Each structure stands twice: as structure tokens, then as C-alpha cells.
Amino acid sequence: MLIADARTSYAEIGAKVSLSAPAVKRRVDRLRSSGVIKGFTTVIEPAAVGWTTEAFVELFCTGRTTPAQITVATRRHPEVVGAYTVSGQADALVHLRAADIGHLEQALERLRAEPFVTSTRSMVVLSRLVEVPTPVPAPN
Amino acid sequence: MLIADARTSYAEIGAKVSLSAPAVKRRVDRLRSSGVIKGFTTVIEPAAVGWTTEAFVELFCTGRTTPAQITVATRRHPEVVGAYTVSGQADALVHLRAADIGHLEQALERLRAEPFVTSTRSMVVLSRLVEVPTPVPAPN
DNA sequence: CGTGAAAAGCGGACTTT
């Protein structure tokens, strides 16, 4: 219920699971401190705040590039909203969000300038078909 | 502030921006109805709920495959947490989350069985380096 | 947009199971 709406009251959750509001709060607190719940966020429509362009970029890196290096490098670029080391030909996959194509090009140029990047392969997103904010665990 | 913590009180936000709590609520309500704010969610650690494997899969499709077709097909698979039509060799990029490699293999098999899929190219995620839940608009 | 007031929700302390 908190995935569907992070502002759901403890009493309302309690009504669904037959628990008192304080009991629900204690459980949520426990989920937070045990790291299951990482936090509560707001889902924004990127286009509504001027971010209309999105791309996935495969990174090909020099022989001894560590994941840590890629992490610190990609974090420097505000356009990076996701980065993963992957199996396959590429070493990493980077998810970029930019204001427009010009901005994307510029961000990509900066990314390619990183010393360990040997080449890249870009996929510009034409349309977002599906995007689940949080993976919902299968209900029992 | 609601991106950083969706449960921040209106009074606290108001203190930061010099506005009364009701004024903040009215603005948030307006952002919701205008579609800027799509909702409030909880960020879960997938591994904590048993989803330890992740992959990005490029989809190569038959000549006349529509985005709508890909949308309905991918939505049928609960492992799909993201899907995008893209420029480049591939027609679409699909983000999958599964319990383990076996589950991922099975999900991939099901995806490949879709009639319009001619071939796929998978990148299994080795480690998640960066993941921003919501793209934070640059502060002025 | 601010104010003030009513209703709802939160988060302790304490008791019970």
C-alpha cells in the first residue's frame, strides 16, 4: 500500500491487515531500519519539468576499469539517472535524461571524454512504454 | 523536498519556502492534478524482497510491429519493470527484474515467445552503480 | 495567500498477550 501511495495513513493500512495503527508504524519503522524500505519519494513526470529526452548508452571501457571508477565518473554527470555494469560486449549501461537532443548530445560528449571510455553505443528513447517506479513483490 | 521524502509535512516545506502549510498543500494538489506529480511511492531494495537478478534486453521485432503491441505484450510479464522503443539497431529495450538467474531465463524465454520478437540481445546487470528514483530538476 | 478551528493522524508510554 505504501508503494501505491507513500502517504497512506497507518490506520488505513491497519484496517486492511487487521492491525492497530501503532503496530503498523512499528513494522514500517522496522522495514526502514532493516533496509527493505529505502525511503519515500515522489514520482515526477520528467517532461513536465522540462526533461523530454532520454537515452540508454552502452559504455565500452579500457582493460582495467573498475566499477568504482565508473560509479564516481557517472555520478559527476547530473544527466545520469542510472548506471549498471553488465555482462555482454559492453562493460556498462548508462541511463541518461536530458532537456533536449542538444543537451543529450552535450552530456554524451562529456561522458565520452572520460579517460576510461573507449567507445559508446547509444539508444535514444523514442517512447516510454512501461515504467514501474518500484518493483512490486508478487502478492501471496 | 517531497522527492527526497514523500512524507515531509506541509508545514516543514512551508518553513523552507516561506509559505503557510495550507498554501503548500494547495500547490502540491495543483501539481498532482496538473500531472507534474504522478504520485508518491516507497523505494524498496529489490534484493530485500527476493529479487536479486536484473537485466536489460534489446528486442528486435518483425517489420510492422507497433509500440502499442510491445506495450501490451510486455505488460503481461510481471518481470518487466521498464520498456522503451529506441533508435538504433534494436526496436525496443526492456528492463527485467527476476528472483534469480533461473527466473530470469524463464522470463526471457516467455518474452522471446512473443510472435513479433525475432531476436533478443541481453545484458545481465552485474551491479547497480547509480539509480536515481526520480530525476531531480536542477536547482536555480 | 493567511488565519483559525475541527478532524485526523502520529508517536510516545504503558499494559497485555
Place this chain on the structure above:
DNA sequence: AAAGTCCGCTTTTCACG
């Protein structure tokens, strides 16, 4: 160890100016 109850305090949400 975890749930329930009680209760003061905060937050939400409304009507009004």
C-alpha cells in the same frame, strides 16, 4: 517480542477573509 490501548501533540484540511 510483538500487539493493543490510551493520550498529548502535530498535521491535515476546511471555511472564511
